[in-house]
Amino acid sequence: MRTLAQTETEFAPPAPAPAPSDTGLGAALRSQFPILDQEVNGRPLVYLDNAATSQKPRAVLDALSRCYAEYNSNVHRGVHTLSAKATQEYEAARAKVAGLIGARNCREVVITRNATEAINLVANTWGEQNIKEGDEIILSVAEHHANLVPWQLLAARTGAVLRHVRLTPDRTQLDMDHFRTLLSPRTRLISLVHVSNVLGCVLDAAYVAEAAKRVGAKLLLDCCQSVPHMPVDVSTLGADWIVASSHKFCGPSGVGFLWGRYEVLESMTPWMGGGEMIADVYLDHSTFAPPPARFEAGTPAIAETIGMGAAADWLRSLGMDRVHAYENEIGSYLYERLSAVSPRVTVYGPKPDAPRGRASLCAFNVEGLHATDVSTLLDFAGVAVRSGHHCAQPLHRELGVAASARASAYIYNTAAEVDAFVEALQDTIKFFDDAHGGAA
Known part of the structure; x- marks a missing residue:
């Protein structure tokens, strides 16, 4: 039986990635996020659960406060001053989202509760109108789960057939060779997912x-997982619809959007009936x-x-090119530092x-630990990191694991925080090894 010491000796970690400068974007932005300035269990908070939800800058907190303190009112139809102001700000927000994603027309942006509702909206409008028995839907x-279950329900109602793109043989990304064979x-x-919330891979x-x-x-x-982190321009992306959730790009929870080509949106019948949509x-x-x-x-x-x-x-205002460049730095540093912790650590993607x-x-696992x-x-x-199947149970089955831990960085994270995470992970592994009398 190999000892942990023998394994560690034979393990050749990759050359360390250069650490992002702590005088760069991450450090410069931290003061704008009040929640980050606190201790958890007597330690400075290191928040690395951004793929689940991001924190909110003062600009967003102030916008919410002004809405409720200065012009809280229902939107549209009202002629009084507060309603007019609320409507103006609400529609301005639609235009701001359109600007973020390069939409040619703010009327192509539909406000939804979240990305899940946006996908269900497409499935229950365009899908019901256009998908028939024997038609095929390609997923992966x-x-x-939000991009699986709505199509499963639609297929059950219509008799459509679901096809799924496999992973590449090294299980790091979607296999485009297999994708080609599914087309008919x-x-x-x-x-399909633009950026995987588990593998971190980016779709072509x-x-x-x-x-x-x-x-x-x-x-x-x-x-x-792409709109918050990189430039996304729907005018060149080639999609007919995209979906995203506000809470993942520094906005509030309970709201998101569907972008669709206007001519496609015009062809879609209503899904929910009531006021406003008539x-x-x-x-x-x-x-x-x-x-x-x-x-x-x-x-x-x-x-x-x-x-x-x-x-x-x-x-x-930051510039999405600048955001993406910094995340490439901090993300590479996170990957290299985590990969070098131990040969027992598997990083997916x-x-x-x-x-x-x-x-x-x-997303990662430590051999022998849950x-x-x-x-x-x-x-x-x-x-703070996440654990579980990250609403991607089929993917975890493909990876041969029931769950994984996931550390996810954003623009306000720093190299020092990555170092603190790695140190805490090393201590965690040692704690469990000591408790079990050493690793086998």
Whole structure:
């Protein structure tokens, strides 16, 4: 039986990545996030759960406060001053989101509760109208449950067939060779993740968009892990729809958006009925407003939408190219430091020098330890990471594990925090090894 000491001696860690400068973007932004200035369990908070939800800068907190303190009112239809102001700010937020993603027309942005609702909206409108028995929908084994379950429900109702892109043989990203074999004249929809919330791999969206056009299929991209972290320009992306959630790009929770090509949105029937989405209502029938109002029944999340707009504005003020460049640095540093901890640590997904790079997140496991135990001990050290299947159970089955821990960095994280995480992980491994009399 090999001892831990023997294994560690034979383990040749990769050359360390250069640490991002602590005088760079991460350190410069921290003062704008009040929640980061606290201790957890007597240790300075190291927040590395950004793929689940991001923290909010003062610009967003102030926008929420002003809404409730200065002009809280329902939007649209009201003629009084507060309603006019609320409507102006609400619609300005839509325009700010459109600006963040390069939309040609703010009417292409539909406000939803989150990305999950946005996908369900497409499935229950365009899907119900266009997917028939025998039609094929291409997904992947790496999808978030939000991009699997709505299509499963649609397939059950319509008799459509689901096809799933496999992982590459090294299990680091989606296999585009396999994707090609799934395309056929029966393909009606391709719905894929732009950046995986587990593997961190980045989809070749241009290639997929071109393939979709060749077979006459529509393309939806789950951009929850791309919109916050890199430039996303829907005018060149090639998708027919994208979805994202505000809480992942420094905005409030409970709100997100669907972007769709306007001509596609116009072809879609309403999903939910009620106020706001109508043109005229009679006792036995109704006519409906044009997009996006057609898909926004009822009183919306007004303050949250305004906060989402403030987040979009704040990110644009930084510059998404600058955000992406810094995340490449901090993400590479996180990957290299974590990979060098021990040969017992497996980090999933491609290396940072992969052709399309990788996101600034690392899902990982430590051989012999459960991901939740690892995450719990890290929390005792003030380090917040996530554990579980990250709403990607099929992907974890493909990886041969029930769960993983995940450390995910964002623009306000620093190299010093990565170092603190790695030190706490080393202490965690040692704690469990000592408790079990050493690793086998």
